[in-house]
Amino acid sequence: MTEALAAEERQSPPGGLPTSPRRDIQGLRALAVLAVLMDHLAGWPRGGFVGVDIFFVISGFLITGLLLREYERTGSISFRSFYVRRFKRIMPVSVLVLFVTVVMASLLFPTTRTVTTMGDALWSLVFAGNWRFAISGSDYFQEGALPSPLQHYWSLGVEEQFYLVWPWLLLVVLVIVARARGTLAVRRGVLAVTVLALIVASFSWAQAETALNPTVAYFSTASRAWELGVGALLAVLAPVFARLPERLRSPLAWLGLTGMAVSIIWLAPGHVGFPAPLALFPVVSVAVVIAAGIGARSTGPWPLTNPVSRYVGDISFSLYLWHWPVMVLVTALTPGDGIRYYLWSLILVPVLSVCSYHLVEDPLRREAWFTREGEHDGRRGRRPGALRTVAAVAVVCVAGAGVVLAAFAVRWDHAATADDGPSGQESVLAGSAEAIDAAPAPTVKGGCLGAAAMAAGEDCAGLLGDRLLPSLETFAEDTGGQYQCWRSKDGPAFPDCDLGDPGGTLRVALIGDSHAASFLPAVEAVAERHGWELDVFTGFACHWYVHEAGDNCYGPLQDAEEALLTGEPYDAVLVTSSRYDDSRPLQERTDLYVRAWEPVAVRGTRIIAVTDVPAATEESIQCLTRIGFSVTDNDCGVPREEALARVDPLPRAASRVEGAGVVDLTEYFCTEDLCPAVIGNTVVYRDASGHISSTYARSLTPFLEEDLLGLLDQ
16 A cells, blocks of 8 residues: 555646646545444444555556656666655654564563564565465464454565566566557556456456455455556556546546545445455546546545645655554553543554654655665655665664564574473473363362353352463464364365274264364373274364365265265264354254264264354454553453354254264353353463463363263263
8 A cells, every 4th residue: 555655746747737736546545444443443434455456556556657657757767766765754764663573572462472573474474465365364273363463564565576577667668569650648547457467367367366265356456456457557657547538527526536435335345356356436436536537627526625635645655654553552451442442542543643644754754865866766856865865774684684683583482481481382381281180179170260160159269279271372272173174274184083992892983173173182082091992184264065066065075975874883073163164054063963964873873963052352462462461350351242142053953863962061161251261270261262271171081071071872
């Protein structure tokens, strides 16, 4: 979004007429940044994220126009001047925000999350943040993780990567046409065809990638380049749009403005078909507004050209950079849905943005850094003295170095902490096992740790002290034993995973998605205790119902069902899956579960549906890491009604399959009013997607065991 700020807000009418400022573009910037800010702050308008798409179009238009004017004036493009301008516009305030964010993260976040933020800062510093977030966003094990305070830097990465290529391509096309003795109009015509071809190619790629992997499509430069290309096409065709009749300009501008408003209100996060083809609507809308103003004698619609809109447009870059880190960091101090959160955000974001614009962004962009004698970039300003130049560059370098050093310092500290004992998951599980064995009376299954506290009730009050398992530093990584049999998203089949006692007293299978995998430590413990043979079929999107050919887990589930239907019958199949499967309606999923289970049940295999865990939320996880959190006195959790609002189809399906049983462990997750995030000094969930920690899964073992033995008549 930021490259729009890197160009002069001017247009180039035909015939060499003097250029004039585009006040409406400043208003477009204001509209875009306010839409993003309000969406992130209040969740309304829900389509505020398209503000980034608006910025992409503006950026493509202004930068391409700037390059074309330079070429038509000088016969070439100075790449040195172009990238110096980019550096001056972007780096000072970008690095300042990165530095402040990583420092505050180190003070407010647990070490694990701080380390992740440091990594995000390093990627963002080199304008590769979009690929960092594309990778982590499509990583199943990152699903439901708390948001990065630097995630919004992805848009800078898209633009900077685009502008590493675009000026060179533009110059190559112009030079080739010039050597063929093409006129100015011919050059623009050939360039327009080239840009249009790139738009079509990028848009086609975006459609394909959106269908296959919408997360990667959202962050991908290749999938977003067409939006900048639309802006570039407007700049190339500026002489054509400059001849629009004056009477049509105002209606067109209002039409485009209306389209943008509809997009911002109508589109929603996770909307199927975004960014392609749905982003086409806001992109075309902003393009219409820009086109209507090319060569216009009027200033444009009042909502875009009033003094307030123009000023917000001026500071839009700083607003965009500061708003997200502030909002994320403030949630480390106060709940994200409380009045204090809104007050702090509404105070800090404008204050920091105004200060950084007037004290850093605007002054430093006017400095003639790296400018040779006799050179100028068309801006007001003068060559600074040597001392002032050195000081300005030093600020940027020191801040950038600070980001890097802070990252390595925290990583070193993290590594040193890990060296104090067993590392990672092993230390978490070792600690939890020791605590379960040593937990004090009353003598309820496993004492008071974890799920046992729900069974013991008030008898456990005050007996466990303030120790938390797993710790705040490690709970997000507490997956010990859960994914040992996991089939990844791209895996062709389930891994060969036989646990328990081969040839044991009972032959049991566990099948399902990542929520089923979360229960594996408890299921494996029961199998080992009773000498059962346990086969595991867990994987990405592997809900055990009838899938259509082409679904992600279609092939692996076909193989698993063949194993269940051939050879010696299984005594029992345990099945569980996330209730938040939105791929199909509830009734359809229920029917598909029944169709998948019945052939196995007919062989005499007992189908046992384990109800899905209650839902977690981002706020319930954030609550654990908030400054002032107390293990013994906290209200972190989700209201029971909200946590169980989504109907779980598994019990419904089990009621329709002969001999099927249901294990419902909800009483070990929820009281009458609340589903706590910490139970018996144990963190229940690793993330906001409902994946329970391995430690809490282990604490469920005796209760799962009791229910299974009852259903299996053991």
